[in-house]
Amino acid sequence: MSTGVPELLAATEVFAALDTGGRERLASSARVRRFQRGEIIFNRGDRGGGMFVVARGSVALVVIAASGNEIVLDVVRARGSFGEMAVVDGGPRIATAQVREATTVVELARPDVLALVDRNPVALAMLGALAQTVRRVDDMAADLVLLDLRGRVAKYLLRAAESARPVLPLDAHVPVDLRLSQSELAKLVGGSRQQLNRILGELTEAGAVVRRGSGIVAVRRDLLTTWIGAV
Secondary structure (H helix, E strand, O other), X not given: OOOXXXXXXXXXXXXXXXXXXXXXXXXXXOEEXXXXXXXXXXXXXXXXXXXXXXXXXXXXXXXXXXXXXXXXXXXEEOOOEEOHHHHHHOOOXXXXXXXXXXXXXXXXXXXXHHHHHOOOOHHHHHHHHHHHHHHXXXXXXXXXXXXXXXXXXXXXXXXXXXXXXXXXXXXXXXXXOOOOOHHHHHHHHOOOHHHHXXXXXXXXXHOOEEEXXXXXXXXXXXXXXXXXXXX
């Protein structure tokens, strides 16, 4: 059994509800894999394989168009999981998993995970995590249709602020820690870095965003809402 894998599984949203014995059984067949920045764990359309839990580093889930343009669906960091959908239905991967930095992941084989589903609460947690992913992707798809780029940037920052410090007043400057480069943020919202830089300049001038160098350190939710048409 890989040292530390049961503890990692216990810290994840998906496997936290699994009893100690179940986590240890799953860990005993888990495969620890290490990747360098830029490596691909799997490609969109690939079949087979299991799911993954990030132990260290981060992995971007991207869709690459025929033109070469990329849309980042999500960035999965330590204790996060990805690849659940292929485990649930055995279908093809819906995105390419691209390593963003030196990263260690734990691969859990599909048969080993499915063996737990019928007799453990991990099934409900996994389906819940999967539903969240589907809702997030669906919301992003809707944003691409319904909002312009400026609105999508504002909405992304608003979500980051609400998840960071939701108890602060709407007109307060809420600290945020995106841990994303401008290029990565641009891909997340479906724009170019040049477009994003221009929009961030406008948001900064309006007082909706506070920047330190090229990084975003705080935002005001009340001002961001006016950029996405919210009341």
